[in-house]
Amino acid sequence: MIEFKMPSLGADMDEGTLVEWQVAPGDPVKRGQVVAVVDTAKAAVEIECWQEGSVFELLIQPGAKVPVGTPIATLLEAGESPETAPRTPPPTVAAPQPVQPAPAPAAPTPGTQPTSRPRITPAARQRAAELGIDPAALAGTGAQGAVSLADVEAAAASRPAAQPATAQERHAAMRQAIAAAMSRSKREIPHYYLSETVPMAAALAWLATYNAELPPERRLLPGVLVLKAVALALGDYPQLNGFWIDGAFQPGPGIHLGVAVALRQGGLIAPALHDVASKPLPQLMEELGDLVQRARSFSLRSSELSEATLTVTQLGDQGVDGVFGVIYPPQVALVGVGRIAERPWVDDGKLCAIPTAQFSLAADHRASDGHYGARFLAEVRRRLQQPDCL
Template sequence: MREFTLPSLGADMDSGKLIEWLVKPGDVVHKGQVVAVVDTSKAAIDVEIWFDGIVGALLTEPGERIDVGTVMATILAPGEEMPAGPEEPVEEPVGEPVGEPTGEPSGAGGVRLRVSPAARRRAAELGLDLTGVLGTGPGGAITLADVDAAGAARAAPEPGTAAPTASEVERLEAASPAERPALMRQAIAAAMSRSKREIPHYYLAETIPLARAVAWLTERNAARPITERVLMAVVQLKAVARALAEVPGLNGFFLDGTFRPAPVAHVGVAIALKQAGLVAPALHDVAAKDLDTLMRELTDLVARARSWTLRSSELSDATITVTNLGEEGVETVFGIITPPQVAVVGFGRLAVRPFVVDGAVAAVPTVTASLAADHRVTDGHTGALFLAALHDWLQRPDEL
């Protein structure tokens, strides 16, 4: 049995009030699932659980105010029986900071880690997640030496650590708006430099006619109220996920020298943050969701990205990225892969262009879709199959 404790949801948070449970005893929960809503001094925050299991007992009542670190629920391993008596506290990390801006990482049981300022700075430089670092200082505090040791132990660059990771984004969220642009550039510089250093990219592009998709979407939107309107960008995202299901070699991570395909496509959506760089949080399992759901989730994701309230998991589990620079008017995007992903799909501007249809030139709405992919994992042949599949899906928008 493990204990789920109230994590620190911000540097200045030492307690919170449970608004509601989103699970009940007996529910199966998965890492990253939102299990409770907690009111902090700033906002109502979705609290995610950080391990899999089955909800045992809920120990906190809605309306109750509790301190950070308080055991809120017991979580059983699959097959485990509810224990009869009280359990010994389990000293495992069970909470991580989520959602709200947080000044410092919190660690085991939601209790804040003790870290020296110099150590925190060094960890930030190294892109090191402090929750995994063993502290040898007074009271278990993490010192500069501990961080250096952990950095050295990470001999080969760890997958994902050079990309703007969840912990880096938390650092960004904690920063003042004036500091963010510089920090954001550092994070992007680290991820993109690593990508260009390590990943042998190949690039393909295809101009895809969208006459059918435009007509279909225009008609669909005209028949619905503004609140149910869907954008072409959402149709494109769904088509990418569908095509990936047919050509799975582009969806997953390159880790420890091997490609690990992902079972479903969590599509990272590049979102420009106006004067402060970009983030690419994930829309989860895109192929399984209808367009209305995806539109709602995309709208929510963009709003939260711009207000710096993304969830940590959204920033770490994208299996591929889609970037849409057509809005800015460019024809074609030549993407750079975000490690440890192995591909990025780009869409240029949707515009009416001369295009040959049935042997004659016609004015047709088209878009140039591009693919940048990791040549260690796939060859151009696979990339071409993907773009062909994408092309086909975009001719059948009603089946998406």
């Protein structure tokens, strides 16, 4: 028996509201399959399951608020059967809107004994307990007015569907979640900061040549070169790519870069772009565009919100020269990139103007030190001077 629990989708998530199930009891489940949709402070997230089996019980009904780590379903492993598997009592959570009670029965006439509990079939009683429905609130249609299994299923179906938060509610919840996560970061993480001015002439010249013969929808943006350079540099500096958990550094399972996305309604989200170092630039550009679009429409997958191993925030399009970010726990580093602009530069003893950008690194002193971080930034700079190798 496998317990499938409400996943943590980041340091700023304590609970989520189950919006809908996309599986039913008896359905087979494969690794990576989307099984539910959960509404968080930042997005309606498609929840993936990373175990294989078949669905046995759905312990939580749509509309319920569920703390992180609470079992929400059980799966049968190979060789298990519904007849032999033990049933799991539904966890106590904030219940969805209750079913409207049936009209109260008439008062008993003198000389009759009031019934202490409603008539209900055994199968209906068990199903009502699973769904968190009070049988006394139902009008039975079975023999002698007993509540039947069909009555219970009809009551469950009549529940109003859980509605995602409104834009105003989501914005307020997001600001609170961001504040909580960043307060934790500044309280717990001993930050150190470094910056490096990076010449961008070679990268921009290569980009102009590459894009010259391509239609607009297939052209690369400078930001994707930055992401690839950061990812390749992390391959040489793995102490910046991972998590600080239980008092120790844990390397990331891959190089999955969190991409900071400003939302149109306000707020910020940083979903992960997976395996950045190993993907060609055109594929990264396509996946980046899709990720940003889905982030702004509040449609992301759980792995995209929980697996970033380092976050990159590029605020150059907002006109700022530099950004010094706050690390998103449990990550141990964040790279900030300012706008690309022509600035004074000395080349071979001569003063000239070339395009440059300020790169910054915020890093966790428990996992690395300034010398290590400085070498990492120098490696990012070196790789951007050889864009054809990206």
